[in-house]
Amino acid sequence: GAGVSQSPRYKVAKRGQDVALRCDPISGHVSLFWYQQALGQGPEFLTYFQNEAQLDKSGLPSDRFFAERPEGSVSTLKIQRTQQEDSAVYLCASSLGPREPQHFGDGTRLSIL
Amino acid sequence: AQSVTQLDSHVSVSEGTPVLLRCNYSSSYSPSLFWYVQHPNKGLQLLLKYTSAATLVKGINGFEAEFKKSETSFHLTKPSAHMSDAAEYFCVALRGSQGNLIFGKGTKLSVKP
Numbered sequence: 001g002a003g004v005s006q007s008p009r010y011k012v013a014k015r016g017q018d019v020a021l022r023c024d025p026i027s028g029h030v031s032l033f034w035y036q037q038a039l040g041q042g043p044e045f046l047t048y049f050q051n052e053a054q055l056d057k058s059g060l061p062s063d064r065f066f067a068e069r070p071e072g073s074v075s076t077l078k079i080q081r082t083q084q085e086d087s088a089v090y091l092c093a094s095s096l097g098p099r100e101p102q103h104f105g106d107g108t109r110l111s112i113l
Numbered sequence: 114a115q116s117v118t119q120l121d122s123h124v125s126v127s128e129g130t131p132v133l134l135r136c137n138y139s140s141s142y143s144p145s146l147f148w149y150v151q152h153p154n155k156g157l158q159l160l161l162k163y164t165s166a167a168t169l170v171k172g173i174n175g176f177e178a179e180f181k182k183s184e185t186s187f188h189l190t191k192p193s194a195h196m197s198d199a200a201e202y203f204c205v206a207l208r209g210s211q212g213n214l215i216f217g218k219g220t221k222l223s224v225k226p
């Protein structure tokens with residue numbers, strides 16, 4: 001069956017540009033998570049949605065980061081005025097419920113020049 | 114606060130020999146723990162999960178892990194390594210009621226022919 005789909009797989013942007021990363025979760029999964037994985041590190045939590053409600057955004061590193069899931073399905077992570085330190089792989093995961101096993105997409109590798 | 118520590122950043126074994134990837138956790142209560150595997154340029158795949166039903170947990174691809182409360186450990190093992198096991202492995206804890214994950218720094222497993 002279809003897994004979590006993320007697009008684009010690779011994104012190159014110049015410093016100062018805005019970017020938008022898309023996540024299509026598994027159908028029927030109410031929980032959706034975004035993680036940031038810096039080179040050589042483990043993923044770190046950014047934000048969590050239950051359906052369309054953003055219940056936790058404590059991991060977002062600055063107010064330049066914004067996430068939404070308006071209809072409780074597809075989610076978009078937006079980064080405004082990108083900086084070099086935003087370069088990382090951004091992973092999306094979905095699950096049937098908050099404490100159920102999470103299924104990950106292949107990630108979007110973001111490079112800021 | 115919950116945390117996980119992976120004791121080795123890199124483990125190298127020969128094909129056909131046993132694999133041991135070490136993980137210690139820190140938690141004030143009985144945690145939910147997972148092992149995930151990440152192949153290059155791919156998302157994370159769940160290998161196995163511990164949720165207190167049994168201390169010895171069997172996962173996919175011949176991997177298993179044993180939860181030892183007295184040692185606060187959750188080491189991952191496999192009796193015989195295969196070339197396809199070469200990847201990055203993450204020990205992960207579940208945090209709180211909403212389920213965001215806390216990742217260790219990862220252990221890179223190399224398998225020599």
